[in-house]
Amino acid sequence: MAMAEFVLITGRTAKQGAALSRGKDSSEYRQATGFVQMSREDRECLGVEEGRRVRLRTVFGEAELELREGDVPPGMLFVPLGPAANTLIAADTQGTGMPDSKGLVVEVELI
Amino acid sequence: MLGIINGEVYDPQNGINGEIRDIWIKDGKIVSADEVERAEAEIIDATGLVVMPGGVDIHSHIVGAKVNAGRKFRPEDHRDHVRTRTTLTRSGSGYTVPTTYMTGYMYAEMGYTTVMEAATAPLVARHTHEELEDTPILDKGVFITMGNNHFIMDCIRKGEREKARDYVAWLLGASKGYAIKIVNPGGVENWKWGRNVEEVDDEVIGFGVTPRQIVSTLAWINDELKLPHVPHIHAINLGQVGNARTTVEMMEALEGRRAHFCHLQFLSYGGKPGKRLRSGAAEVARAVNEHPNITVDVGQVIFGPATTMTSDGPLQYRLHQLTGDKWLNDDVEGETGGGVVPMQYKRKNPFNAVQWLIGLELFLLIDDPWRVYLTTDHPNAGPFFRYPQVIKLLMDRDYRAEVCEGLHPRAKKGALLPELDREYSLYEIAIITRAGTARALGLKNKGHLGVGADADVTIYAKLDDKEEMFARPHYVLKGGEVVVRDGQLVRELPGRTLYVAPPYDPGIERDLRAHFEECYTISFDNYPVAPEYLPHGEVVPCS
Amino acid sequence: MIVGNVVCPFCGCLCDDIVVTVEDNRITAVEKACTSGRSLFLNVHTQTAKPTVDGKEVEWAEAVDVAARILTDAANPLIYGLSSTASEAQRKAIALADLLGATIDSTSSVCHGPTTIGIQVEGEPTCTLGEIKHRADLLVFWGCNPAESHQRHFARYSVLAKGKLTPGGRRDRTMVVVDVRPTLSTRRADVFLQVRPGHDFELLNALRALLKGQDLDVDQVGGVEVARLQDLVERMKSCRFGVIFFGMGVTQTGGKHLNVAELVALVAELNAYTRFTAMPMRGHGNVAGADCTLTWQTGYPFAVNFARGYPQYNPGEFTAVDVLARGETDAALIIASDPVAHFPRRAAQRLAQIPTIVLDPEMSLTAQVARVVLPTAFYGVNAAGTAYRMDNVPLPLKKVVDSSQPTDEQVLDWIIEKVKTCSA
Incomplete structure (x- = not known):
């Protein structure tokens, strides 16, 4: 069980956008929002293959996602906007109305 | 049916100057006494009260993209100025940029029943009409900015003024506008290059036309189309020291064609560019007196908070640099631009004090009250609900002297105002706030109480303090319905939106399709404002 | 039946050139729309x-x-x-x-609530999208990824659009992207500045300092070399008409509205040199x-x-x-x-x-x-109404x-x- 700390970025993707109209119960939407992107360096360093399920944990919550290699800088993870991303972000908005959706510290655990 | 009896009536359009008269109303119109069954009519006893037509504002920024941008970026303007919801009315907020419902209520409570929105870019006219529909009670119209329009400037360069005429007719119908508005002709286009125009014969970059050509062509078009109003002109160099010269040159450039010059105070600045501001009111008032083809409104400065907002992009940037306050700019593709900057007018600021003096000097130096109208260019020189203070300044010489006392000493030195003894009468106030403005706008059923007029009536207590008198009328009737009774708003009605639909050669649409393909980011078909946006719209005929 | 000039209500681009084919009250074909827009039109159900x-x-x-x-x-x-x-x-x-x-x-x-707060502090120098199309020779995309979120933005309004002063489209414009990671948008850029997450404010602040001619006594800010920031400032000052489009990479990251206020201040100051505007990439x-x-x-x-x-x-x-x-x-x-x-x-x-x-x-x-x-x-x-594009231009929904x-x-x-x- 490997553990490592990363910076989490959430955001929109074209697939997630298109899948919205297929319905949130659709397999397209689940697939479009149910993965985490990690750099090749980090993936190799952790010794984990693509397609593995991993658990992401922040101080606010945790989510299980499929690991994919992606073009992100080492040390960063990207998760598309969606139900999984929401479990990881803070409800505290520090007086702005906007939760901290980008730049959170996140732990990755292999399962 | 309704009768207002024994009132002291001021109806300048019909030559009635304070005579005791009865006014009869049926089906929203003024009728003659024999058309009314007295036994069935509601009677308002106006004994000892002053009766006037409902106020008609010829120039105010109350709705649309710029006003809303001003609301959005000035929460500090609204926080302490709120209106609570009642069972009859909506809540609202805002001091210099009040919300739409609140704007309608406040104008009505001040005895105004018709207000013209002074500038809308046609590209965003749909927005303006949505807001107008949420502005209750008032009858309204919108002026459409055309002084920096690419299609028009192209036509002028190519000498195709008939094509420009057809385009203007199409554009007014498509945007459901009421009049041609010209803002800093050519200067707003040049601002898109970081520049401006300074002289009436300066060139507009990329078009090879001049402010003079733009203004004279649009004045010709206005006459050709027989529009009810005249071209409504915000001249070049607004706010610049020494602009009185170019303002007079702009009047002369019209070569006798009719036009309205708005917020003239901002355009009557003497002195040398770059030096201290002096009043140019005498020079500009003389030009107005000599040009019977010209009407003007003043844009009187009110000391206190204001929000400057114009289509004059370069002016707004200059104000931002001057005050250091936040700056909103909005260039609109192929049509115009705009900006918003908060402002505070202070008695002790010599520039502001001279601005204040210039406005009043214009009122007092322009001889014919039928050609000079009361505005504050709301909210540029101050909020509209301070009109009653301006009325008091015009009617009360002693009050004027009292306010003058508090001005910055440098502003008072050599000022003309203390020498001017003229005091406006109630009859003249009725001209500059309703009869004259309605006439200038070509609104035949507004601004008077003759048979056939819209039954928009305001009834004031006759008080010595004219500010108090005009701030809170006892009764206001809109279209024959009592909306204010005993100084309280008692009824909310929708107001109408007045617009023109002049005929044009439909062949123009082929040219326009090509123009839209090339110049716009929206399609020709999605541009016109459909009639559904104006459920209370009414076409005012051109003749 | 073929309906033209349909406005797509999916994103803030509100593309108004969509062509929709309708057979038996069902949409059978959608032309010109992006994948998100297509999916929207094709998946709307009509059953009661x-x-x-x-x-x-x-x-x-x-x-x-x-x-x-x-x-x-x-x-x-x-x-x-x-x-x-x-x-x-x-x-x-x-x-x-x-x-x-x-x-x-x-x-x-x-999404852009922090943008509003930032605007309420510093103002909003902006324009309609047509001004970008016709004039802008410098496009900066900051913390946004239009290639995925606003897929036709480049073609209709910005990077690829051919306008009056930009007849060559892409080759008449310089495209700069600032983001924390490579994206489909950064791949299209002439210049990509990869900022460390949470360092947008510092980067904007450094640009303002450089614009004022101040020396920075560091080699890099937020993971970006100062020399590259200096280069960006020179591009900004010398362009004909510039714009910063910004997205949730600015509003959702640390600093939030302060980032926007800083961005607006930078853009306002650039107007002393040339014309420069800012525009939030509104999502829905x-x-x-x-x-x-x-x-x-x-x-x-x-x-x-x-x-x-x-x-x-x-x-x-x-x-x-x-x-x-x-x-x-x-x-x-x-x-x-x-x-x-x-x-x-x-x-x-x-x-x-x-x-x-x-x-x-x-x-x-x-x-x-x-x-x-x-x-x-x-x-x-299946209903008509009104929607406002990201530049507040209102359009009729069909x-x-x-x-x-x-x-x-x-x-x-x-x-x-x-x-x-x-x-x-």
């Missing part, structure tokens, strides 16, 4: 759906009655969403909030309209509360995530948005604990936890196929009438 209360189908009158009662009984109701409905419905929703003394907030609060089709309608009716674009009988504004106090996460909201009306799918968990959970009413054409995740579900027509596909569902506007009217009789 009945409202439900506690999962059981009921008549409209009964559903409206229950909804009105929930809202009138609540001490602190929330009306939220608005970004994917027409401005006609938004205006009604605000009227209802006024009537109820409710809190009303739009999805702006979780009519989220800009929600800002507009709320502003003209209340004075404020989001985070509004009517509990005192007049509008009050305070992000953090009256924003949806906060009132839900703090447990203050005791009933919610969600219009055309899906907070359960997009809010932090604690805020989303609250919606399942309280009576929630949903107005939406889709069976959203929020609808699945709601007490009352009111399935409405889809604006821009009805291309019929639907037996009422519109959001109609249903809100019914609820308003019912609330008035309930409280009378």
Whole structure:
């Protein structure tokens, strides 16, 4: 069980956008929002293959996602906007109305 | 049916100057006494009260993209100025940029029943009409900015003024506008290059036309189309020291064609560019007196908070640099631009004090009250609900002297105002706030109480303090319905939106399709404002 | 039947050149739209759906009655969403909030709410998209990824568009992207500045310092070499017409509204050298309209509360995530948005604990936890209405196929009438 700390970025993707109209119960939407992107360096360093399920944990919550290699800088993870991303972000908005959706510290655990 | 009896009536359009008269109303119109069954009519006893037509504002920024941008970026303007919801009315907020419902209520409570929105870019006219529909009670119209329009400037360069005429007719119908508005002709286009125009014969970059050509062509078009109003002109160099010269040159450039010059105070600045501001009111008032083809409104400065907002992009940037306050700019593709900057007018600021003096000097130096109208260019020189203070300044010489006392000493030195003894009468106030403005706008059923007029009536207590008198009328009737009774708003009605639909050669649409393909980011078909946006719209005929 | 010049209501681009083929009241083909727009048009269903209360189908009158009662009984109701409905419905929703003394907030609060706060501090030098198309020779995309989120933005308005002063399209423009990671957009850029997450403010501040001619005594800021920042400043000063488009990489990261205020200050200062503008990349089709309608009716674009009988504004106090996460909201009306799918968990959970009413054409995740579900027509596909593009240009949404569902506007009217009789 490997553990490592990363910076989490959430955001929109074209697939997630298109899948919205297929319905949130659709397999397209689940697939479009149910993965985490990690750099090749980090993936190799952790010794984990693509397609593995991993658990992401922040101080606010945790989510299980499929690991994919992606073009992100080492040390960063990207998760598309969606139900999984929401479990990881803070409800505290520090007086702005906007939760901290980008730049959170996140732990990755292999399962 | 309704009768207002024994009132002291001021109806300048019909030559009635304070005579005791009865006014009869049926089906929203003024009728003659024999058309009314007295036994069935509601009677308002106006004994000892002053009766006037409902106020008609010829120039105010109350709705649309710029006003809303001003609301959005000035929460500090609204926080302490709120209106609570009642069972009859909506809540609202805002001091210099009040919300739409609140704007309608406040104008009505001040005895105004018709207000013209002074500038809308046609590209965003749909927005303006949505807001107008949420502005209750008032009858309204919108002026459409055309002084920096690419299609028009192209036509002028190519000498195709008939094509420009057809385009203007199409554009007014498509945007459901009421009049041609010209803002800093050519200067707003040049601002898109970081520049401006300074002289009436300066060139507009990329078009090879001049402010003079733009203004004279649009004045010709206005006459050709027989529009009810005249071209409504915000001249070049607004706010610049020494602009009185170019303002007079702009009047002369019209070569006798009719036009309205708005917020003239901002355009009557003497002195040398770059030096201290002096009043140019005498020079500009003389030009107005000599040009019977010209009407003007003043844009009187009110000391206190204001929000400057114009289509004059370069002016707004200059104000931002001057005050250091936040700056909103909005260039609109192929049509115009705009900006918003908060402002505070202070008695002790010599520039502001001279601005204040210039406005009043214009009122007092322009001889014919039928050609000079009361505005504050709301909210540029101050909020509209301070009109009653301006009325008091015009009617009360002693009050004027009292306010003058508090001005910055440098502003008072050599000022003309203390020498001017003229005091406006109630009859003249009725001209500059309703009869004259309605006439200038070509609104035949507004601004008077003759048979056939819209039954928009305001009834004031006759008080010595004219500010108090005009701030809170006892009764206001809109279209024959009592909306204010005993100084309280008692009824909310929708107001109408007045617009023109002049005929044009439909062949123009082929040219326009090509123009839209090339110049716009929206399609020709999605541009016109459909009639559904104006459920209370009414076409005012051109003749 | 082929319908042209259809406005796609998916994102803030509001592309108005979509061609839709309709056969037997079904959309069978969509041309010109991006993948998100296509998917939207092709997946709108036209079958009749009945409202439900506690999962059981009921008549409209009964559903409206229950909804009105929930809202009138609540001490602190929330009306939220608005970004994917027409401005006609938004205006009604605000009227209802006024009537109820409710809190009303739009999805702006979780996308460009910080932009509004930043604008309220520093202003907003902006323009319509046509000005970018025709004039801009320098395009900076900061914390946004239009290649995925606003797929036709490049072609219609910015990078690839051929305009009057930019007849060569792409080759007449320089494209700069600032982001924390490579994206489909950064791959199209001439210059890509990869900023470390959370360092946008420092980068903007450094650009302002360099613009003022100040020396920086560091080699890099936020992971970007100072020499590259100096290069960007020179490009900015010397361009003909520049723009910074910015997205949630600016508003959702540390600093939030302060980042936007700094960005606006930079853009305003650049106008001493050339013309420069800024524009937020508004996400949902009519989220800009929600800002507009709320502003003209209340004075404020989001985070509004009517509990005192007049509008009050305070992000953090009256924003949806906060009132839900703090447990203050005791009933919610969600219009055309899906907070359960997009809010932090604690805020989303609250919606399942309280009576929630949903107005939406889709069976959203929020609808699945709601007490009352009111399935409405889809604006821009089966109902006409108005939407505001990301540059606040209003466009008419068309009805291309019929639907037996009422519109959001109609249903809100019914609820308003019912609330008035309930409280009378």
